[in-house]
Amino acid sequence: MIEINKNYLNIKKSYLFAEVNKRSREYLEAHPDEKLLILGVGDITQPLCDSVISALHSAVDDQSKKESFHGYMPECGSDEFRTAVVSYYKKFGVNFEKNEVFVSSGALDELGDILKLFSDNNSALVPEPAYPAYVETNIISGHRVIHLPALPENGFTALPDYGIDADIIYLCSPNNPTGAAYSYDVLSKWVEYAKAKKSIIIFDAAYESFIVDRDIPHSIFELEGSRQCCIEICSLSKTAGFTGMRCGYTVIPNELVFDGISLNALWTQNRTTITNGVSYVLQKAGAAALSEEGQRQTKQAVKIYQKNAEVLTKALDECKITYYGGKNSPYIWMRCPNDMNSWDFFDFLLNKAQIVGTPGAGFGECGNYYFRLSAFGDPEDTVLAGERIKDMFK
């Protein structure tokens, strides 16, 4: 008799963004003439850049002719894609072997898949507020989840607590949802902690292209000692507008060895055994996005989002509302005005200003009185949202 994985029942029923969408939909049904300003879900609004578009068309043409047709891809990534990632990291002074880079179907899918490297007897440490998937993937795998509140006192960058024994540690910098960017100093404390505890840091670098300050690491592998205790999961979703494309990458250093077992070798075995890799056309698109020309072009979209962040933070400044992020990050983590809780503030903003943001409560309990604004929205909508915020709170 089959035994169902009942861990799913431990996941909170109403998923954050589903609830946000539901309330937005209901508002529009009741007010069919209104237009919502969407600063909620972290989806992007700018199209793919020309380099990526022409790489895609050319890859599709390859698939139309017998001479250039590509079947099964190398499961860990095409040589071209892996080489493109290695070159990309050189900008940060980080050097990899090609075999340390793995193509993925994007960061979220990879966060779930990567847990197959570990037994189910591990604990996961999640500094909160956090992207819900860190918690949920671990619940599904039956891991014990340790919630570590990241406090406003240290700018929402959590610090390690040696009283806690954690096996898998999630760090996301620049952070979703708080926008907090972890400094070298704080990250090196985490690397030390991971080495002391013989645990592994899963570093989510999905928002690294928003970093402007020179002292904020783009990659955990800029830190000394990180190759013995870190895995980096990265995305092209926000860097290059790939939310609807699905191609990212993961770095597992050759030095990541526990009990004499190389996690790079294990992941290679995982990929070559139970996947057929990522689409030829998507890897071509990913390599184009990471090329010099692709990078010049994708920076244009990033600049538009950075400008959006500036519009929103200026509005909050004028209203004297406390917030974090917005610099080095597409997310602004604001304190809800008048001690409103985050779902009340969500309803308030929706009803009074037709602005859709994301309630902090969806990112963990310590987010109850905070609210996330995203800079990925349409620029005109963002300007309008800034005006409305000023009208209400200045």
Added chain:
Amino acid sequence: MIEINKNYLNIKKSYLFAEVNKRSREYLEAHPDEKLLILGVGDITQPLCDSVISALHSAVDDQSKKESFHGYMPECGSDEFRTAVVSYYKKFGVNFEKNEVFVSSGALDELGDILKLFSDNNSALVPEPAYPAYVETNIISGHRVIHLPALPENGFTALPDYGIDADIIYLCSPNNPTGAAYSYDVLSKWVEYAKAKKSIIIFDAAYESFIVDRDIPHSIFELEGSRQCCIEICSLSKTAGFTGMRCGYTVIPNELVFDGISLNALWTQNRTTITNGVSYVLQKAGAAALSEEGQRQTKQAVKIYQKNAEVLTKALDECKITYYGGKNSPYIWMRCPNDMNSWDFFDFLLNKAQIVGTPGAGFGECGNYYFRLSAFGDPEDTVLAGERIKDMFK
């Protein structure tokens, strides 16, 4: 301290196709002037059909403009893709609700992912010879694997044994590697068994488009009672040449309920929680492949492969070599001549005729004296291979 998933160590080190590729490469290095006839790995050789190519170009154009750009996709599949699958199944007289269809990144990835529905305390029954992934995905998940030899006496279609208690049952029809197509009669015995044991059949229908006999089911859901005990995993790799594209689908009926838990609801939760769905461009391509016009066009490639199968089976007939499959299937499962074992026969064919096939031993112990020929090769190469087989064994 992190605990690594040591189940990987229980997987046989040398993966079948890796070893096939290694020996082929070594042969070519020693004989640089020879050309190999590749009838080994199940990759396809015909390009994508026009309908799919134009859907891809048009989807790429959508991604180039702000007005038509698509970001995050619905995680379980776009409405268009799910509708296309529902329509496709109507040909077999099988009716689904749209919510019962899930888009996937292809059958192999899905075979691993789907195990997240079940606890790790399950056993998996694999009729062998079998596609190695059934065994390996279950080893990685720590499941007990029960090997059930499918014997030549019943044409390599295994029959259930009520003395065995199995929780997850793998059936692949038309079968990889044996080419055996399961009849209604045999499949209904399996559905009865699964219902009696309260177990679940994972039905791999990747090769259904090769079925020509009218009495062979294309889908397990043609069987009465199957909606209470079956999941169907399907691929567009062989139907529409998607090996390098990565888009398939999985059907989980609403009636699949255990302990009051709906597996359809659980999988919906899995997908919406830990994936961001499948690429917009790939789902557009998949829907085009499943359309009426796409089906007419993809049938042309299937016909080329069916012709290849005919060439090979005729050669074996003339040589009076025993084989299975080749009809209703792109695979031919031949008895190795002169009681050679399968790796010896691999080396023999490689060295004497420059033909690369797949040793039966790679599909389980009972395949030791069998050999798989694939009809997915180049038609000219296949004709040449047929000639060489006749020259050697007639």
